[in-house]
Amino acid sequence: MQPIEIIVIVACVLIVGGVIFKAIYDKKKGKSSCCCDCSKCTKCYKKDQNDGGENN
Amino acid sequence: MHRFALAGNPNSGKTTLFNGLTGSTAHVGNWPGVTVDKREGVYKKFDEPIAIVDLPGIYSLSPYTPEEVIARNYILDEKPDCVINIIDATNLERNLYLTTQLLEIDVPMVLALNMMDAVEKRGDYIDEKALENRLGIPVVKISALKGEGLDKLMERAHQVCSVIRYGKTVIEDVALKHLIGDIKIALEGQGVSNPMFHAVKLAEFDEIEVLMHKDTVNMVEAFKKSHQYDGFGDDFEALIADARYKYITKYFSPTLKRKNKEKFVVTPSDKADKVLTHKIWGIPIFLVILFTIFHLTFSENLFFLGGLLPEGWVSFEGTAFEGVFGAGGINSPGVMLMSLVEILTTFISDGVATLLATSPEWVSGLICDGVLGGIFAILGFLPQILVLFLFFSILEDSGYMARIAFILDRALRKFGLSGRAFLPMIMGFGCSVPAMINTRTLADEKEKIATVRVIPFFSCGAKLPILTAVSGAIVGYFGVGNVDFITYGMYLIGMITALVAVVLMRETTLKGDTPPFIMELPAYHAPQLWNLVMLLWDKAKHFIHKAFTIILASTIIIWVISHFSFSWNYLSDDLMHQSILGGLGQLIQPLFTPLGFGSQLNGMGWVFAVAAITGLIAKENVVSTLGTLATCLIGTMIDIESDGGVGAVSIMIANTGITLPALLAFIAFNMTTIPCFAAVAAAKGEMPNKKKFNWTIVFWVITSYIVASALYLIGTAWWTAFLYLAVAIVAITIIKFTNKKREKIGK
Incomplete structure (x- = not known):
């Protein structure tokens, strides 16, 4: 196996693994993988949705 | 860290102020209801950073809408150190209504008179000192758009944030004031914070307060029995609202000195609205504007000059500019930029291919055909996406988008749709996710569910490459129409599908009254350049990211599983149909046979089937998958080499034997089927329960199948249109009959 083949295989594994890991990590942290216009939102929409709040 | 909350009416400029204070680029729209949730940023100009919270726009602190509940809960529960009440100074009296409610909360406050530039332009004057004395809180004149007065505003807010302020009410009616005073004492005795606010709300019989302070409600009820007011009876909410407005008119209105004493002045916006929101011409004008946008983005024959002017006048055929400016006509700005990107991507592809010339076949195949073929097929569309969104942003920023909701509300109210539901639908042109989140502003749950379900039919930016790539293939292969016409037509099909689907749902499973729609039409103004630049920058950044x-990883996976067999042997391009992907694709391709891109394509249907399925991850994957597979397959189909990219997709499509109706069905299927993972997750979050969400998935699958198969069958055999018509008439008759029967039983 040539060095370039090893480099390409490692790079592909890292890219695919990285993307999958990031998606799982974000999901666990409650973040959405979306965000176009809401990319600046500091709070996850799911978290906000559960914001019932209680007046006191 | 201190926390300052921005509160104010919808479209009063809160988000513009938020961006100005925090340096953020949160989406700003010239229509009410852009912000549906609170968001946070940091102001860093003081020694100590200050958290700024942008609350959704509200008209009152009564729990009529989800935004009002979010804002109310935040101010009462999270107890910000200061509330900056931003008001549209051009509508002083109406905006001060909310101020009178905020004043009742025990929180330091500052009033920001926004849009002072517009007030001064009119020649009007506001005496902020008199207003300040009357309100008892600092008043600062600002222009959030121009960044004027922001430092002074923050200084005043910083000064008052450590000073305790107790709530006070503006209600002057003696008996009512007495009642509020008694309730306040009772609540103080119970240790309730913000007693003045809760006392007034209890007097109003606010539903949240009634549930929370059951013991004190009796006091209000007893009072109600003994007091009946002229005109209002025992409607204390209306009575208190009237008391607030009386106070505003008596004490606050005199602080505004108008140059023009006439009460109603016809503004340029009013004049423009006479035409743009005309009851007959409003919708045709909207359709013409929409087509113009598509023409300027996708046309390869700008303003149809190629056909109108003598041959050779505007042709760049055979010159160095042919690729960029077009042959036989001038390219639209979108196509010009796209051609430039294609020149660049071709250069890179050629360079990489030369570099990898001596490397093993699979390495060059993976990098050149797989990765570059897929990525460049998508990146080529970035300029057109940006041009399209530039035009949409101009429409939004100018205030025209709000008018569209108004026009459509008038036209479609009788079908069970309110104009409010159209605002998130229109946002769907950008991205389905924020559009679905925006449906939280819809108070009616059934209307909200129906809206979430049809938002994906408003083609988002990610679906644009599918439309353009396939439309390009249609024009190139079949010589039919222009790309701009086809793309525009498919957008319209998506919108019509959405409308028909909502009407059907509102007549059957989601039956209910059309909620009232009251919306303040913002004044037209010139779009802000910085706003547009930031929006496009965000869009480009997101797309490239x-x-x-996701797309890079997907192209790698697609290439690998399309070049290895189930026994993990490497396969060359001409044996791809034996690969894992080919096998799976051939397994599912019969599902797409009724849509025209399945088994009938002589073993090539799997390519389209696989592309449609990968689109479920992200819609860009449809074209990147086609790009990856096309770059590999072209050499096996015809005797030419391709540099990949969108050109390869067109060539491959042309050689699969697919028909024109099937290509249109392919676009329609991808436009209306289950959206990307992110949008599905957003839809799940907005649905009231799992059952409704599961039905939403079923709805998407069935709708896409019906729309795509109708396009394919009618396009293939025109007479089948009568069959569809007959089915539609029968369905409508059954629905009408059933509804009438139910109404009779109900009576």
Whole structure:
């Protein structure tokens, strides 16, 4: 196996693994993988949705 | 860290002020209801950073809408150190209504008179000192758009944030004031914070307060029995609202000195609205504007000059500019930029291919055909996406988008749709996710569910490459129409599908009254350049980020499983149909046979089937998958080499034997089927329960199948249109009959 083949295989594994890991990590942290216009939102929409709040 | 909350009416400029204070680029729209949730940023100009919270726009602190509940809960529960009440100074009296409610909360406050530039332009004057004395809180004149007065505003807010302020009410009616005073004492005795606010709300019989302070409600009820007011009876909410407005008119209105004493002045916006929101011409004008946008983005024959002017006048055929400016006509700005990107991507592809000339076949195949073929097929569309969104942003920023909701509300109210539901639908042109989140502003749950379900039919930016790539193939292969016409037509099909689907749902499973729609039409103004630049920058950044993460990973996976067999042997391009992907694709391709891109394509249907399925991850994947597979397959189909990209997709499509109706069905299927993972997750979050969400998935699958198969069958055999018509008439008759029967039983 040539060095370039090893480099390409490692790079592909890292890219695919990285993307999958990031998606799982974000999901666990409650973040959405979306965000176009809401990319600046500091709070996850799911978290906000559960914001019932209680007046006191 | 201190926390300052921005509160104010919808479209009063809160988000513009938020961006100005925090340096953020949160989406600003010239229509009410852009912000549906609170968001946070940091103001860093003081020694100590200050958290700024942008609350959704509200008209009152009564729990009529989800935004009002969010804002109310935040101010009462999270107890910000200061509330900056931003008001549209051009509508002083109406905006001060909310101020009178905020004043009742025990929180330091500052009043920001926004849009002072517009007030001064009119020649009007506001005496902020008199207003300040009357309100008892600092008043600062600002222009959030121009960044004027922001430092002074923050200084005043910083000064008052450590000073305790107790709530006070503006209600002057003696008996009512007495009642509020008694309730306040009772609540103080119970240790309730913000007693003045809760006392007034209890007097109003606010539903949240009634549930929370059951013991004190009796006091209000007893009072109600003994007091009946002229005109209002025992409607204390209306009575208190009237008391607030009386106070505003008596004490606050005199602080505004108008140059023009006439009460109603016809503004340029009013004049423009006479035409743009005309009851007959409003919708045709909207359709013409929409077509113009598509023409300027996708046309290869700008303003149809190629056909109108003598041959050779505007042709760049055979010159160095042919690729960019077009042959036989001038390219639209979108196509010109796209051609430039294609020149660049071709240069890179050629360079990489030369570099990898001596490397093993699979390495060059993976990098050149797989990765570059897929990524460049998508990146080529970035300029057109940006041009399209530039035009949409101009429409939004100018205030025209709000008018569209108004026009459509008038036209479609009788079908069970309110104009409010159209605002998130229109946002769907950008991205389905924020559009679905925006449906939280819809108070009616059934209307909200129906809206979430049809938002994906408003083609988002990610679906644009599918439309353009396939439309390009249609024009190139079949010589039919222009790309701009086809793309525009498919957008319209998506919108019509959405409308028909909502009407059907509102007549059957989601039956209910059309909620009232009251919306303040913002004044037209010139779009802000910085706003547009930031919006496009965000869009480009997001697109490129996605291209080099999800799509890059997908292209690698697609290439690998399309070049290895189930027994993990490497397969060359001409044996791809024996690969894992080919096998799976051939397994599912019969599902797409009724849509025209399945088994009938002589073993090539799997390519389209696989592309449609990968689109479920992200819609850009449809074209990147086609790009990857096309770059590999072209050499096996015809005797030419391709540099990949969108050109390869067109060539491959042309050689699969697919028909024109099937290509249109392919676009329609991808436009209306289950959206990307992110949008599905957003839809799940907005649905009231799992059952409704599961039905939403079923709805998407069935709708896409019906729309795509109708296009394919009617396009293939025109007479089948009568069959569809007959089915539609029968369905409508059954629905009408059933509804009438139910109404009779109900009576």
